[in-house]
Structures are given as C-alpha cells and as structure tokens.
Amino acid sequence: MTTGNRLAGRVVLVYGGGRGIGRGCALAIGSEGATVVVGDLNAASATDVAGEIEARGGRALGLGCDVADLDTVTAVVSAGLAAGGRIDGVVNLAYAGTGRVVIEELGVEALRREFEVGVIGSFLTLRSALDELKKTKGSVVNFTSGSAIEGTPTLAAYAAAKAGIRTLSHVAANELGVYGIRVNTVCPLGLSPSVARYYQANPEAYEESAGRVPLRRYGDPEADIGPAVAFLLSDDARYVTGQTFMLDGGQTHL
Ligand SMILES: NC(=O)c1ccc[n+]([C@@H]2O[C@H](COP(=O)([O-])OP(=O)(O)OC[C@H]3O[C@@H](n4cnc5c(N)ncnc54)[C@H](O)[C@@H]3O)[C@@H](O)[C@H]2O)c1
Numbered sequence: 001m002t003t004g005n006r007l008a009g010r011v012v013l014v015y016g017g018g019r020g021i022g023r024g025c026a027l028a029i030g031s032e033g034a035t036v037v038v039g040d041l042n043a044a045s046a047t048d049v050a051g052e053i054e055a056r057g058g059r060a061l062g063l064g065c066d067v068a069d070l071d072t073v074t075a076v077v078s079a080g081l082a083a084g085g086r087i088d089g090v091v092n093l094a095y096a097g098t099g100r101v102v103i104e105e106l107g108v109e110a111l112r113r114e115f116e117v118g119v120i121g122s123f124l125t126l127r128s129a130l131d132e133l134k135k136t137k138g139s140v141v142n143f144t145s146g147s148a149i150e151g152t153p154t155l156a157a158y159a160a161a162k163a164g165i166r167t168l169s170h171v172a173a174n175e176l177g178v179y180g181i182r183v184n185t186v187c188p189l190g191l192s193p194s195v196a197r198y199y200q201a202n203p204e205a206y207e208e209s210a211g212r213v214p215l216r217r218y219g220d221p222e223a224d225i226g227p228a229v230a231f232l233l234s235d236d237a238r239y240v241t242g243q244t245f246m247l248d249g250g251q252t253h254l
Helices: 020-031 043-055 070-084 108-136 146-150 156-179 193-201 203-211 221-233
Strands: 011-015 035-040 059-064 089-092 139-143 182-188 244-247
Touching: 011 020, 011 070, 011 108, 020 035, 020 043, 020 059, 020 089, 020 193, 020 221, 035 043, 035 070, 043 059, 059 070, 070 108, 089 108, 089 221, 108 139, 108 156, 139 156, 139 221, 146 156, 146 182, 156 182, 182 221, 193 203, 221 244
Parallel strands: 011 035, 011 089, 035 059, 089 139, 139 182, 182 244
Antiparallel strands: none
C-alpha cells in the first residue's frame, strides 16, 4: 500500500526501527516508496517490520544491529547498497533506555551506555554512510528528547546523551551542508508500546500526562511522527537543515 512517492527509488536506513516510533517511521518511509533497511538490536523485530512494509507492497529488509558497534552498522549500510545501490537517508532512533534514577544514585555505567548508544551511535550511523550520502545529497534525521531541553529530573544520563545528539546533528549540518547533505533532529512524543502499556495499566496517569500536552494526546508513531520524518527525508525539505523539529503535540518549547 503505497501512499505517496516522495521517496521513490531511494534507500533509507532506519536504526532502532523495530518498535515504537522507529517502526512508525519505517512504515511511513516505506509507504512513500523508499526501500527501507531496518536495523535494530532486536533482529526479529527488525525483520517483522520489514515484513509489514513488504506486506503493504513496499520494499524492505531487516537485520540485527547495535548502533554502538561499527561492524554491525557497516553491515546495515552494505545491505542498503546491495538492495538499492545507493543510500539517501539515515534515521537513527536507537536509545539505551537505562531508566530513571537521581544523580545521587546514578552509576557511570548507565551514563556510558546512554552516550555509547545515543551520541556514538548517531555518529557511527552518520559517519558510516557519509561517502554514500555525499553522492546522493542525502538527509539524516536523529532523535532527541524534551528531557534534554527541560533537564527532566531522574533522566540525567538519557537527557545529557539526547542533548549531545542534538548538538552533534547541528555541527554535522554546518559541516556537511557543503555537500548538500541535510541533518535535522526530531523531538517526539509518541505512544510507543512500552509507553502505551504503562498508560493502559494507569489510565489516570495518561489523562494527567496527556492533559499537559496542548493537543491533549500522545502522538501516533506512524500517523503523527513518521510522515514528518518522511518529509525531512524528501525534496520537500530540501532547504531545511540544522533544525530541531518538535513533533510532540506542543509539549515542549525550545
Ligand atoms: N516515546 C516518546 O514519547 C519519546 C519521547 C522523547 C524521545 N523519544 C525518542 O524517540 C526514539 C524512539 O522512542 P520509542 O519510545 O519508540 O522507543 P522504543 O524503546 O519503543 O524503541 C527503541 C528501539 O530501539 C532499539 N534499540 C535499542 N538499543 C539499540 C541499539 N544499541 N542499536 C540498535 N537498536 C537499538 C530497540 O530494540 C527498539 O526497537 C528514541 O530515540 C527516544 O529517545 C521518544
């Protein structure tokens, strides 16, 4: 089921695309005609999402990958080249999810893992595709979090890594614009399965949390966030780089 052709003939790598917002992005990008390579720590979920795209008439493949590990990231790039002969887009949503803890109790290992997956992962996914992105004047989309802007208590490791991703993306946009490569950052609010499960068990908590969002709800990964990411990958966003897109129903202000 192709809903558009803004990405027809292109190859897009989606890291962390096996679940949640990443799955929503992969489906939306596939429905715009791109060949999607889904890379995820969970190889089975990556394959499942690729299967969903193909079941809708799109082209996709899924494989296991740790964005903090250069070899597996390079394998995703190679798979994209084998599938379509080019790389036009890189979307990285992977994050470590080390949980909530106050700084007084935060261990350095959690901080290290958030930075490895978040900052180093965003670096490796971009860097490993760079030569190919130069050829296609490609587009990169990384994911930050409102917690990095607000300094949310108990999320020091995650929020600091997310701030690092945003700054890395900003520097990359400034450096790589000369090649026609665009690099943007998305700050989402989405009902991913883990978030949805928590709120299904605690509906009052959802009402309270969603009530603080101007649009009064969490976003749907495929319908609310995926299409905006597809836009950033497309020629419709050809003059857009170095920006942070708040795809969060108005929850956080820059
Ligand atoms: N859900 C929200 O409301 C929200 C809010 C702010 C920011 N974000 C950001 O959006 C992105 C997606 O969030 P989500 O809620 O859909 O997450 P999620 O936990 O549902 O999905 C994350 C995916 O990344 C994969 N992953 C984890 N570590 C990986 C690694 N090292 N290499 C490759 N894949 C890995 C997981 O297996 C999973 O499939 C994340 O970057 C998150 O920080 C989400």
